[in-house]
Amino acid sequence: MNTSTRAGGQAATLSAALLAAAALLCISLPAAAQTPAASAPAHGAHSTHAAGMMEGQGEGEVRKIDRAGKKLTLKHGEISGMDMPPMTMVFAVKEAAMLDRFKVSDRVRFKVQQSGSTLLITELDAARP
Incomplete structure (x- = not known):
């Protein structure tokens, strides 16, 4: 097996491991942590925002x-x-x-x-x- 084939296989394994870890994080985090934009204050949060x-x-x-x-x-x-x-x-x-x-x-x-x-x-x- 040549060096480029071995490096390609290692990169694929590493990519798969990173994807699995990211998926695990998404499953284990609470919904609020997954969607910071939904819970973050709106632009100009110090002003009143009722119905726009x-x-x-x-x-x-x-x-x-x-x-x-x-x-x-x-x-x-x-x-x-x-x-x-x-x-x-x-x-x-x-x-x-x-x-x-x-x-x-x-x-x-x-x-x-x-x-x-x-x-x-x-x-x-x-x-x-």
Whole structure:
């Protein structure tokens, strides 16, 4: 028997042994250990995830107020809990009355919920200096 045949036979035996060991591990591990993705926290686990809803909070500067449309344009910093970088964007507000206390250029703190593509400000307060 030549050297390459012997090496090939040893590799096949080793492969079979490794497969058997892997199969044994899968059988003996609890189901939770076999599927870490199923038990691992979702991305952004510090935010609320109920039926695809995420919550975050941030600070920003009021750029435009649309009381009739219940919308607020903010130039905001990073929104924690949503992995959203700083930008200027339009948000819907939960209640139009939330907008009555503010004017363009005011600094605000806010909480926002995202459900699908909808971003809704649920809390709006003056930012502390």
